[in-house]
Amino acid sequence: MTRPARFLAAILMAVLIAGAPASARTIVDSAGRTVELPDTVSRVFAAGPPASILVYALKPEALLGWPRALRGEERPYIAEAYRDLPETGRLTGRGGEANLERVLALKPDLIIDFGSVRDTYADLADRVQAQTGIPYILINGRFDETAGSLRLVGEALGVAERGEALARDVEETFAALDAALGAVPEAERPRVYLARGPDGLETGMKGSINTEIIERAGGRNVAEAPGQYGLVQASPEQVILADPDTIITWDPTFFEAVWSSPVWSGITAVRQRRVYLSPTAPFGWIDRPPSLNRMMGLKWLAGLFYPELWTKDLREETRAFYRLWYHVELSDADLDTLLQWANGRAP
């Protein structure tokens, strides 16, 4: 063979070898992209914190690392085998710091992102997939789509039964909530403000992914304006005007400060001491990040919003949730920490 011919043959061989397992199966992700997957997926790179929680819940042994290494107080709430997975960084968006070479070095069978499925993200996924040759699927992170997303990823990871079981749990929780709260008229639902940031003045407008848990748990988000979504800055004046009867936060700094501040003192939620601090171990119960962790927050919020209608025991619910979703059997001490945290005593 001449040299060019040999070169072409080598390329042809490479293409054939590389292409052989790719014919295995295809999947349509939440963005409507058709992606070819290998038969068995045993190594998954999570593009961001929401995706890492999704993969951890469904198939922890496939997770290649955490986008951000676990902090000390989070460690007891993750099964021991996965506490020390390496830090991989984020891949999503412009702020992503994961290096594509490092992604390749981890040899993932699949990259998963969980959250927005808008065109920008679909395009980014296509580009990374074309550049690395690693299949990349986008999963819808909207709260109401959770069950479908779990089934889809269960399928993709080859753990369809686990996906089905978790999806059922989601559907049962949603149905139980709707059954318990269904009769409460709109006007009698609690008016809720989500306080983010050290001064509590950052919030999510109604319809933003950060606050959809409020409506799902039967509350009304007081930060509402037609056509405005996402995180915004509010002023205390606006909070006074909206006068929420319930405030939820996960910022211990704000939670400490709110009780003694003259500015916040006139707000109904503060006067009635209905300001609640969410635990954030291993992940935030109401947001941070907006992922499957919200299923735990939902049970907590329902009990806070409707103590007469949602009478389940938080202790038992928490224990069962961490067992089913996070693969940990909580010790009484660790469970106590979480419940005290939810009562405003952050560790």
Place this chain on the structure above:
Amino acid sequence: MTPQRSGLAVALLVAALPLLALAALLIGPFPLSPGEALSVLWRGATGTLAEGDRAATVLLSIRLPRVAAALLVGAALAAAGACYQTLFRNPLVSPDILGVSAGAGLGAVLGIFLSLPVAAIQLMGFAGGLAAVALVGFVAAAVRTGDRTLVLVLAGVVVGALTGAATSLLKVLADPYDQLPAITFWLLGSLAGIKTEDVLPVAPVVLAGLVPLVLLRWRINVLSLGDEEARSLGIEAGRLRLAVICCATLVTASAVAIAGVVGWVGLVIPHVARMLVGPGFGLLLPVAALLGAAYMLVVDTLARTVAAAEVPLGILTAVVGAPFFLWLLARGRRAWA
């Protein structure tokens, strides 16, 4: 411009400022009529304010500190801008020329990154601003060759770029769901969360910087002529320059510490002042300070009224300031000199 017209401009400003402040106290999403405001003041004066009185909270605990902070921040930024423009004899200079804003930004972002309380974040912002300018001064003093002013400005550019890079690094490392939005909002500037406890410690510091500048304004005017001329008039240019830089840095760092990074005010307002009263620094400085205070008051009132959520100050000042600056350039009249 004739002295009469300059005098008229100053008189109008001094008269308009309290009226603007009163208007700002009454405007906002929480409806508050003048009658209610008076009643709140009466109840406050007679000590009969009820616990949890919402109108009183809005007027006394939210808008009053906000108005005071807007006046302070606007005056501080505009005065510092006027000083630096005269000092460096360059119309494109703004108060952050020596890296104050960049340093304050880094300090505050570090505070948010470490999850510190708001007061500590403000203190770190203040300290960061001072530290950046101190570093610039140190570098400029170490470089013994060339034009002193040019070295100072270049050192400011370098330190500003380095602190900016450090800020970006912290943004990359910050928790994207928790700290990053807080950092972003802080870097755009806002007076939304200002409390009386934030304004009280800052006001004396701003005044401590502004008063010497006002007292020294006629001497500073001589600096715009150049060092040789200053010396021939018996003014020690080096020490005066140091004093001006220290004072301007102090007021800018204080302003940024409580309001976040608010651009364009210190660049544009001195130009408007110069259009009104001419380039003489003796009159320019007080007019710039008054104008800056009035401008900030208007911008902050807009920030809390134009949309359902607060609009960051940095966005409003840029949207208003940048086209206005272009218009100034296009008019082609020599506003400078």
